[in-house]
Amino acid sequence: MDISRRQMMITAAAGAAMAGRIDAAPPSAAPVRPDDESHWARIAAQYDVTRDVIQLENGNWGMMARPVLDRYEAAVRRVNRETSYYARRGLTPDLVAVRDRVAAKMGVAPQEIAFTRNATEALKALIGGYNRLSPGDAVLHADLDYDSMQACFDTLKHSRGVDIVRIALPEPATHQELIDAYEAALRANPKIRLILLTHLSHRTGLVIPVKDIVAMARARGVDAIVDAAHSWGQIDFRPADLDADFIGFNLHKWWGAPLGVGVIYIRRDKVDLIDPDSANSPPFGANSYARIHTGTVDFAAQLTVPAALDFQDAIGDANRAARLRHLRDLWAEKLRGTKGLDILTPADPRLHGGITSFRLAGRTSVQDNMAIAKRLLDEHRIFTVYRDGPVRGACVRVTPALFNSAADVGALAKAIRSILP
Secondary structure, three states: OOOOHHHHHHHHOOOOOOOOOOOOOOOOOOOOOOOOHHHHHHHHOOOOOOOOOEEOEOOOOOOOOHHHHHHHHHHHHHHHHHHHHHHOOOHHHHHHHHHHHHHHHHOOOHHHEEEEOOHHHHHHHHHHHEOOOOOOOEEEEEOOOOHHHHHHHHHHHHHOOOEEEEEOOOOOOOHHHHHHHHHHHHHHOOOEEEEEEEOEOOOOOOEOOHHHHHHHHHHOOOEEEEEEOOOEOOEOOOHHHHOOOEEEEEOOOOOOOOOOOEEEEEOHHHHHHEOOOOOOOOOOOOOOHHHOOOOOOOHHHHHOHHHHHHHHHHHOHHHHHHHHHHHHHHHHHHHOOOOOEEEOOOOOHHHOOOOEEEEEOOOOOHHHHHHHHHHHHHHHOEEOEEEOOOOOOOEEEEEOOOOOOHHHHHHHHHHHHHHOO
């Protein structure tokens, strides 16, 4: 069946699958101890990671496991070989199938999601399209939010005539202090109508209690846009459990899909609060598709999503989250309390996943932390990355992945001790 270019692009935004029927995600895998190094070594063997360094900067994007990469290469060959003959005749049911698969995994209705190229694109559409703002209203974001999303919120000052409220999240934080920080901001600024919440910060790894904050904001008539670029897949939860109305996700980070796959989520009864994308034409359905327009995308990347989910489902969501947290704890909790060193995520397991940043006492500038990351690389062959933006100063971020071992993070702990003043 022939489909128009516009129809194809709208459907493409929903996702993709290999041809044929895609079943719902299988039940959770059997529990595995997070410290069972022999088991996790077998998982790690499925990743062709560089051996030039100990790679502990895996927050940029997630490596595809070998079976996923094989599927991606096959999809690239198919799309390249069949081009529009496939796109205009067989692609649509494949796209719909993966949308349904991803929606089932998220615990949401298929019409509530659409595929984007990344979480930034999804969140940009949500922020720019949010239409419940009038001059004199205010919007709120925090120091740990992603730079591009802060910029999108700041742009609302000019495009919508709103005031910008910016807060610094407590460091170190507790679960209640995080709730209190947002509550205090809302109480002090009663004209706030929209807040940005980053579920798991790319800067420090801090996890905030999104569900509690969303409920508190909603009770005051305030909407929330949630950045879940790093959280879904790194920590064990279903997006539906956040009870949020607007969320942006990545699938190429912790789910290990190819680069260029994200998801926008809009709760079905809130879709009218997000304007349709200006590149789309009416009539607009009560779904997420009309709120995003990506143009031509990498169909092969989208076609590989089911393979990535299959691989991760075999590991198990709880097992994966526990392993990443275990790798984090082996260095972060081992070094917590060390003189001259600050661990920037709390020990409370509700408030961190696998990512955690550290800071040496008094070393708060970007240049300081670039130098620390450089020393770890030059002297110990450990690759990390500096992050700036927290009000208290820049830091060095450590992000383990499933291919890392206890020995890798043990080497990091030893290296950090060696660079302490």
